[in-house]
Amino acid sequence: MSSQGPPSDSPPDSARQRLLGDVIAHLTAHGIGDVSLRQLATAIGTSHRMLIYHFGSRDGLLVEVVRAMEEQQRAAFAEMRREPATSAAELGRRMWRQLRQPELAPFERLFFEIYTQALQGRAYAQPLLDGVVDDWLGPMTDFLTRDGLEPTAARAQARLSLAATRGLLLDLLATGDQEGVDQAMEHMLTLFTHLTRSGDREPR
Structure with a gap:
């Protein structure tokens, strides 16, 4: 060198x-x-x-790519949280409108590519697994709790919502069916509204 x-x-x-x-x-x-x-x-x-x-090295460079990607995602989410939102469902709609933009598709393909390689045990990609779920659950749980869900139910719903959002992004990349994934997302967000209005609580 x-x-x-x-x-x-x-x-x-x-x-x-x-x-x-x-x-x-x-x-x-x-x-x-x-x-x-x-x-x-x-x-x-x-x-x-x-x-x-x-x-x-190549692997050292890709580690930095992974870290930069995560930093960009966290920054975008933090900025969105600073904007007034009437409910967790409304925040979800704002997030989805941003994530579904066609110009973000290459970034999302790269995210899933690195995520897959991390799951396959590729050393350079392992940093992506640190916080790839947990770092998102706290803020999402806070919004759902504020909307009326008990903490345990809110955290479970946050995890389901994160998984569903990533699944729909993968669906969109695979099928290009924008209308279909938009309808599925709206259905999920409508369920949010029903849950929070009913004041869903933890099992006693």
Whole structure:
């Protein structure tokens, strides 16, 4: 590995972040597959040496891609939570409208690709499994509890909702049936409303 760093007029952190952004843009458009570090470097207009300098290896780079993806998702969710929402169902509709945008489809394909590789035990992808469910359950449970569900029921509903949302995104990627998945999501959100209005409680 070369000891030579990036040009002296380019701060290392800035150069690293720019490269990471370029890699994420390329992978969201084309997927991971068996792409090599050299192929990635060529595709984004840099050198294999620069990617090695900043990320160490292909797997090291993909770890950073996973982490950046999760950070972007958390930031988008946090921003949405700051906007007034009349109910958990309304927040769910806002989230779904954002997630279903066609321009996000490449990002979602990449998410599922890395998720699958994590489940297959690929070491580089393992960080995705840390918090991939639990980090979302707290905020979702809070909204459902605020809507009237008991905490245990709210957490169970949050987990079901997260799984259903990811399943519908996968359905949309596989079938392209926008109308069908929209109807399924609306049906689930309508059930939310019925649950919270009935004040569903934990078993005693």
